[in-house]
Amino acid sequence: HSVLVTGNSGADGDMVAYPGATIYDAVHENGYLCFAVLEKGDFRQMRAEQDVVMYDETNSINNPTIKIETNEHSQDTDLVQGVSDLMNVYGEQAYDYVNQYPEGSGERYDAYNRWAIDTAADIIEYMSDNAPDQKYILTVNAGAVDSAGHYRRNGGYIENIEGIDSVIIPFYELCIENNLAFILTADHGMAFAANDVRGGH
Numbered sequence: 001h002s003v004l005v006t007g008n009s010g011a012d013g014d015m016v017a018y019p020g021a022t023i024y025d026a027v028h029e030n031g032y033l034c035f036a037v038l039e040k041g042d043f044r045q046m047r048a049e050q051d052v053v054m055y056d057e058t059n060s061i062n063n064p065t066i067k068i069e070t071n072e073h074s075q076d077t078d079l080v081q082g083v084s085d086l087m088n089v090y091g092e093q094a095y096d097y098v099n100q101y102p103e104g105s106g107e108r109y110d111a112y113n114r115w116a117i118d119t120a121a122d123i124i125e126y127m128s129d130n131a132p133d134q135k136y137i138l139t140v141n142a143g144a145v146d147s148a149g150h151y152r153r154n155g156g157y158i159e160n161i162e163g164i165d166s167v168i169i170p171f172y173e174l175c176i177e178n179n180l181a182f183i184l185t186a187d188h189g190m191a192f193a194a195n196d197v198r199g200g201h
Helices: 002-006 013-017 023-029 044-048 077-099 106-130 144-151 153-177
Strands: 033-038 052-056 066-070 136-141
Touching (some): 023 033, 023 136, 033 044, 033 077, 052 077, 077 106, 106 144, 144 153
Antiparallel strands (some): 052 066
8 A cells, every 4th residue: 555655666654654755745735635444444654644534443344443533634624524523424334334244255345345435425425515626535445355365265356356346336436426536446466376265465
């Protein structure tokens, strides 16, 4: 993730914390707000770059424990508080999203990703309704695909890639409707030494 936000192939968490090193630093200087929904938690320096960040501090699809943090980047405290309040609502719903499906099932992994995408979609709606002229970056880490490769083996990995595809398309369309650029990327792929084995980066 450090490489993605800095553009430096040797980046690490320390570089992310360096002033002016990330895309978030650049956009803050130009009046943007930065929001993030980070399913797999991410590291402290990455979270500190956001005006508001929601993350799973346990990195657990089976028992997500959601935290919301705000940071002092913007003077627009009402807007930041509004997004934080919205994240709190979704944070309380995370366990209910996944708990309706058995542990280890593809549906549970898909529900975890859907929770993040639904949160992000409501943030877009909130910004459209309350601050249509405010520029912002919304970062979403849909981390269940990564976990599926490690724990659900190659078949589960493919299944959860297809599952995220089904929720990304409506999210992409929402971005287009709201005149937002949509960028889909990944920090790595997954390799499998053989069929039905756990994958690695």
